[in-house]
Amino acid sequence: MMDHATRTGNRLLAALPPADFALLAPHLRKVVIERNSVLIRSGDRIEHLLFPLSGAIAAITELPNGQTVATAIIGHEGAVGLTSAFGASAAPATAVARLSGAALQISPAQFLAAQHRSPAIASMVQVFTMSLLTQLQHVAACNALHSVEARLARWLLHIHDRANEGDVLPLTQETLSELLGVRRTTVTHVVCTMRASRALKSSRRGQLEIDRPRLEAVACECYKVMSRRIDRIVSHGAVGLIPGAPARPPSRSPGSRIAGTGS
Template sequence: MMPPGEIGNRLLAALPQVDLDLLAPELEPVALHQDAVISREGDQVDCVLFPHSGAISLMIGMADGHTVATAVVGREGALGTLSVFGPSASALTAIVRAAGTASRIPAPRFHAAFNRSPAIRYMIQCHVRAMQVQLQRSGACNALHQVQARMARWLLHIHDRIDDDVLPLTQEALSQILGVRRTTVTLLMRNLRARGAIRSEQRGRIEIDRSRLTAAACECHGTMRLEVEEIFSINMPDLARWRVSAVESGDAI
């Protein structure tokens, strides 16, 4: 049994104990090492990953070698959940941007629990909705907003998930996330330092001032955060009630 109070992942923590117990025996703790590639675009999805800490960026690559981030996943989400809809290759590359820990479960085991539990299915629906918000907003932001504001937004996304004002990001990583040249990142960092949004920068360590960084970002960070929080705060507490309804209808385990 995995006590909910010991769970760092928001999706797992929201499950009623009886549904969590379907997953717990198969969940394996793993370390998320800085800059590790969790999966590559085109890889077959063979496991589902539930981060407890750290931050993972989801990257899409172009034919000319350029990349850009489309979303960030941390303790509020999961990776590989869409595999429940059938065998498929990953559409994105997942890279650890801030080290942490996670629970991993083989995809077939997760699929079996998903099929047995209405609460797990509902949990994944909430997660997919939250990811759609990120993907849609990021697409619009990348197309319409200046790169300076976009960089501030991505720094805030990482900060939301690590509880530390020092972000473990290199300029090379930011170049990949933003889809711009390293020289552009250098200029953007200089501008943010001049505004006080970045207090200091050493190789691989960026200390931020959150309030000033928020002022430098576009509205997309705040909008995304509110929309995602609304999904979780309104829908996730309903999991226990969902289980009651499922029992009454005969659909529960």
């Protein structure tokens, strides 16, 4: 049986009552997620569901002309492949690990069998779906209305929220280009601008050192709004899964790291 310390590494699983979690526990396997690994490609069959314990996973949409753009960042507050709970067999987006970490893995068939026996697990799926839709809606609006600099600051903050420690993020300019859906030359220009404002302390090859307070000043309001709303959905969802459980308020002031992250 998965021990309590392991299961509470993922907020969705931690919110399940013990009896409901016990339906999943025998089938959960802890796996390591390597940075930059492609966990699933858009259109591929979903072979595994992943409940991250640490790290950051980007949902990437690929266009026919080869361009890419990130639509969500998922960490220990969410899951990857959970669309299979609605009967989808193919992945709607490509999932790429942007920070290394660990996750609990389970097959769709094993998860669905447990879901059919547990209203709490079914509710957990709805909680995550609401949080993911919230993120997708904000990202779509932000991409249409805000500058590349503000959008880059937002993505860096979302990733930093899910970093284990420190202010150095292992991100290349190619990765930033993929997240933003812009050319490398645009990323180079924006990074230089953010270094001049000292929101980025340094940008060595493959690494970005951030100054979080300055980065928050550069980011658009979408970061704070999105973080508050997602945390509220996940925290209040825990109340519905465990009767009598108190909603957990954000552990920091609005705009700081997502409540429950390990830093």
